[in-house]
Amino acid sequence: MLSKKQAKLFFLGGTALFALIFLGLSIDSLVNGIPKNTNDHLMTDGVKAGKLLWEENNCMGCHTLMGEGAYYAPELTRVHSRRGPDYIKAVFNFPGGWGPNGRKMVQYDFTDKEKQDLVDFFEWTDKMYLNGFPLDPPLKK
Amino acid sequence: MKFKSQKIAYYFFALSMLLLSLQIVYGFINGFAHMGYDGLHEWIPFNVSVTTHKNLLVFWLLSGFMGAAYYIIPEEADRELFSVPLAWVQLISFAVVGVAAVIGFHFQWWEGRKFLEIPRPLDYLVAVNVIVFLGNIVWTLLKGKKSSTTAWVLTFGLIFVALLYLPGMIYLDNIALDSYLRWWVVHLWVEGVWELVMGGILSFLLIKLTGVDREVIEKWLYVIVGLTFLSGILGTGHHYYYTGGPNYWLMIGGIFSALEPIAFLGMTLFAVQMYRKGNKNHPNKLALYWTLGAAIVSFVGAGVLGLAHTFPSVNIYTHGTLVTAMHGHLAFWGAYAMIVLAIISYAMPQMTGRKIYDSRNGHLAFWLSNIGMLGMTAAFGAAGVAQVYMERIVGLDFMVSAKAIQPHFFVLIIAATVFTTGITFYIIDFVKFGLPNDEAMKTAEDEFEVVK
Numbered sequence: 001m002l003s004k005k006q007a008k009l010f011f012l013g014g015t016a017l018f019a020l021i022f023l024g025l026s027i028d029s030l031v032n033g034i035p036k037n038t039n040d041h042l043m044t045d046g047v048k049a050g051k052l053l054w055e056e057n058n059c060m061g062c063h064t065l066m067g068e069g070a071y072y073a074p075e076l077t078r079v080h081s082r083r084g085p086d087y088i089k090a091v092f093n094f095p096g097g098w099g100p101n102g103r104k105m106v107q108y109d110f111t112d113k114e115k116q117d118l119v120d121f122f123e124w125t126d127k128m129y130l131n132g133f134p135l136d137p138p139l140k141k
Numbered sequence: 142m143k144f145k146s147q148k149i150a151y152y153f154f155a156l157s158m159l160l161l162s163l164q165i166v167y168g169f170i171n172g173f174a175h176m177g178y179d180g181l182h183e184w185i186p187f188n189v190s191v192t193t194h195k196n197l198l199v200f201w202l203l204s205g206f207m208g209a210a211y212y213i214i215p216e217e218a219d220r221e222l223f224s225v226p227l228a229w230v231q232l233i234s235f236a237v238v239g240v241a242a243v244i245g246f247h248f249q250w251w252e253g254r255k256f257l258e259i260p261r262p263l264d265y266l267v268a269v270n271v272i273v274f275l276g277n278i279v280w281t282l283l284k285g286k287k288s289s290t291t292a293w294v295l296t297f298g299l300i301f302v303a304l305l306y307l308p309g310m311i312y313l314d315n316i317a318l319d320s321y322l323r324w325w326v327v328h329l330w331v332e333g334v335w336e337l338v339m340g341g342i343l344s345f346l347l348i349k350l351t352g353v354d355r356e357v358i359e360k361w362l363y364v365i366v367g368l369t370f371l372s373g374i375l376g377t378g379h380h381y382y383y384t385g386g387p388n389y390w391l392m393i394g395g396i397f398s399a400l401e402p403i404a405f406l407g408m409t410l411f412a413v414q415m416y417r418k419g420n421k422n423h424p425n426k427l428a429l430y431w432t433l434g435a436a437i438v439s440f441v442g443a444g445v446l447g448l449a450h451t452f453p454s455v456n457i458y459t460h461g462t463l464v465t466a467m468h469g470h471l472a473f474w475g476a477y478a479m480i481v482l483a484i485i486s487y488a489m490p491q492m493t494g495r496k497i498y499d500s501r502n503g504h505l506a507f508w509l510s511n512i513g514m515l516g517m518t519a520a521f522g523a524a525g526v527a528q529v530y531m532e533r534i535v536g537l538d539f540m541v542s543a544k545a546i547q548p549h550f551f552v553l554i555i556a557a558t559v560f561t562t563g564i565t566f567y568i569i570d571f572v573k574f575g576l577p578n579d580e581a582m583k584t585a586e587d588e589f590e591v592v593k
Contacts, residue, residue, distance in 0.1 A: 004360040008290075011367035018374040025375075025393070030318060033387030038317045048314045055253035061188025066384040067461030068320060069255055071528075072175065072187045074539040075461055097182070101540035104179060106186050128317065131391060133383035135457055140536030 037129045050121025053114055062105070065125065067133060073105065075134060080126040085119040092118070142491040144215045146222035148577035151492050152232055153208030154485045158568050160201035160239065161478075165561050167194040172557060175543075176550035185247065192246050192258045198473065199256070200239040205481030206338050207235070207274055210299060212488045213345050214278050217292035218285025223277050231273045238266045254319070256327045257309045264310050271303045290359035291348065294366060295341025301334040317385030324380040331473070332376060332401060332443075336369045339435070339480050340408070346432045346487055347412060351419025358415060365407040372400035382453050383460050391453040398451045402444030405476075412436035425490060427503040431483035438479055438511065442471025442518070458533045463525035463546075471518040482567065493574045494581030506567035513560025517553055524549035 034040075054060070060069035063076050079088060091098040092115055097107040110118070142148070170181060170190040179187065215222045222228060242259045245251065251258045259267070278299065282292055309326035313319040344362045348355050378386070378394020412433050423429065446468040450459045459465070486503070490496050497503065524546040531542035 002360065002364070004290075004356060004363065007360045007363035007367065011363045011370070014367050015370040015374070018371060022374045022377065025378075025389070026321070029381065029386050029390075030321060034317050034321060034385045035315065037387070038315060038385045040315055043314060051314060051316050051319075054316070056251075057249070058188045058192060058251050058253035058258065060253055060255050061192050061258075062186075064461040066317065066320065068384060069461070070188065070191050071461070071463050071466060072191070101538075101544070102177065103540060103543065104182050104186075106188070125316070128385060130383045130385060131388050131453075133457055133460060135533065137532075137534055137536030139534050 039124065039127050042124055042127065044120060044124075046117045046120030047124045049114075049117040050119075050124075053110075053118055054121060057106075057108065066128070066130060073103070076122065077125050077128065077130070078134060080119070080122040085123070088119050088122060089115040142216075142488075142582050143219070144221045145579055145582070146225045146228075147212050147215050147488075148492050148579075149222065149225055149228045149232070150208040150212035150488055151577040152229075153204045153211065154488070154571075156232065156236055157201040157205045157208065157481060157485075158571055160197050160204065161564065162568065163243075164194055164197035164201060165557075165564065167191075167197065168557060169554065170194075172550055172554045176547050176554065177544075189246050189249075192251060193243055195256060196242060196246070196258060197239075200235075200242075202473075202477045202481060204235065205477075205485070206299065206302075206342075207231075208488075209338075209342050209481065209484045210274075210278050210295060212484065212492075213295060213342070214281050214292055215285075217287065217289045217345070218282045219287040220281065220285045223280040223284065227273060227277050231270055231277070234266070234273075235270050238263050238270065254309075254323055257323055261310065264306075268303070268306065268310075271306070275300055275303055289355070290362060291341055291344040291355075294337055294344065294362055298334050298337025298341055302330060302338065305329050305334060320384050321381065321386070324377055328377045328380055329374070331477070332373045333370065335477060336373070336404065337366055339439075339476055340366050340369075342480050342484050343408065343412065343432065343436065346428065346483055347415045347419075349487065350423045350425065350429050350432060351415045351421075352423070353415045353419045357418075361407075361411045361415075365404055365411060368404040368407050369401075372397050372404060376401050379451050379453075379456070382456055395451065395453045399448060401451075402440065402448050405440040405444035408436045409440040424496070425487060425498040427498060427500070427507065428483060428487035430504075430507050431479055431486050434507065434511065435475060435479035435483055438471065438475030438514075440475070442468070442473075442475040446471055446518070458529050459525065462528050462533070463521055464529060465525070467518055467521035467525050470521060471514060474514045485571070489571065489574045490581075492577035492581055494578065495574050497570055497574060500570055502566045502570045502573075506563050506565075506570065508563070509566065510560050510563030513556050513558070513563055516556025517560060520549050520553035520556055524553070 062073040063069050064071065065076050067075065091105060092108045092110045094107060098105040167190045170185060171187065171194055174187050211222060211228060242263050245260060250260050252260055278296055282288055282296055305326055308322040311322055340362050344358055347353065347358050375393050376398035378390040379398040381390040381394060416433060450456055450464050450468060490498060527546050528542050531537045531545060532539060
């Protein structure tokens with residue numbers, strides 16, 4: 001049957017092999033795949049500033065982006081084409097907090113530049129190729 | 142308990158109990174908010190409460206792992222912990238960082254990246270803290286009279302937990318690249334090296350509780366952690382399906398992540414088989430319940446429920462919905478919460494001398510918390526599937542579906558109340574144990590000490 005030594009070899013050998021493969025694939029993803037899929041070359045300073053704002057305000061704590069985050073508020077990858085820049089800008093400083101359907105968002109105090117940075121950020125995410133996500137709802141009327 | 146220095150574990154376990162209690166409070170805030178009662182919005186908006194809830198989880202589990210290591214390593218190494226004062230410094234600084242992080246969240250001091258929300262300055266403090274912890278543990282093991290597979294699997298697990306924290310500290314402008322590295326922490330933690338920690342603790346508990354020969358148990362430990370990495374490393378790809386990764390991740394991540402449940406199935410069969418093979422006479426029945434329970438519930442929560450939404454063709458619909466919350470709760474509970482509660486149940490009689498092995502409170506704790514968590518999982522599942530159907534398939538507006546699933550959160554809260562009652566009973570027993578003491582060294586003898 002299997003000896004303890006063989007089991008140990010299985011563990012160490014298997015881990016090493018798959019770690020190596022993963023490292024190789026990761027280098028390809030990080031250097032080639034992801035920058036291509038996300039249009040890395042279209043990242044302006046506004047987009048970068050927008051990403052920083054996204055993190056500083058923990059938007060991910062209510063929303064999802066690329067499907068990642070919390071499930072309390074809408075998915076925002078394609079919000080730029082779905083709602084447009086003016087709608088996006090309108091929600092941030094909305095008095096009392098944006099809450100058109102009863103669920104309240106935090107009321108921020110963003111400057112015009114900050115609002116523009118976030119619009120730039122969402123314009124960039126809107127163009128990302130995510131292997132088909134988010135799907136067009138197949139039963140949508 | 143063989144060595145006085147093992148008693149330091151108690152204080153880590155006590156910290157875990159405090160943090161778990163607070164985590165539950167914030168869980169209720171989240172549940173009520175989802176149900177439409179967001180009364181605390183002005184002071185604790187949802188992103189504050191959900192971030193606090195998740196980070197308290199990670200802190201209490203890490204504190205539990207540290208306590209487990211401080212208890213297990215001296216015993217496996219057959220010597221006192223290298224430095225008890227250092228362990229105290231490490232405990233207090235860890236608690237301070239945790240408290241600072243949680244308070245900070247309430248003032249929007251955070252990094253805003255899921256699971257890695259603690260601000261960068263605190264990341265550095267955590268890193269230092271963990272280095273101190275690891276130094277103490279590794280030195281104890283290296284300078285010990287004995288060592289064991291169990292001890293080294295646990296220790297290497299903890300070392301790699303620390304090393305894998307580092308990729309999360311790299312700032313990248315491209316959010317998809319940022320997220321790619323973020324999963325090196327989150328996935329390779331909970332579907333990777335944390336399983337080494339769980340395996341090590343499980344191995345230790347099975348050796349103590351069943352009396353089965355160490356060589357047999359440790360051989361199977363290697364098989365299980367081997368299966369974990371064989372599947373889990375490339376299984377990381379299931380986080381790269383729809384977050385900007387190249388499309389080969391769909392195939393690679395899909396196949397390998399579908400294999401991940403095998404490692405958990407291995408743990409289940411292993412634990413149950415060792416129990417059946419053993420002599421079933423160990424008096425600490427509660428520790429046995431939690432140990433076997435962890436092996437079984439982790440398979441259901443992490444394994445089965447993970448499998449349920451890991452295929453790319455399913456995941457494209459469920460990605461970023463409450464289905465993830467369904468899986469996450471039962472997975473974390475079964476794999477990591479229960480194994481920490483198991484080592485606590487085993488170690489507390491040893492450290493305090495009070496033989497609370499089979500109490501009514503303890504049994505109520507086990508059953509109510511598990512039934513409650515299963516109920517919560519079902520509630521999240523119902524909410525999640527309904528959300529997927531309404532939003533992703535029919536294309537209804539987010540808030541339309543959010544309002545429609547509110548009743549499921551009512552069920553969630555009822556189930557969470559059952560769960561909390563269970564945890565309350567657990568903590569009542571924890572308090573009843575009293576403080577650790579040196580007299581306990583001779584009173585709580587393990588009848589099934591395996592002679593090396």
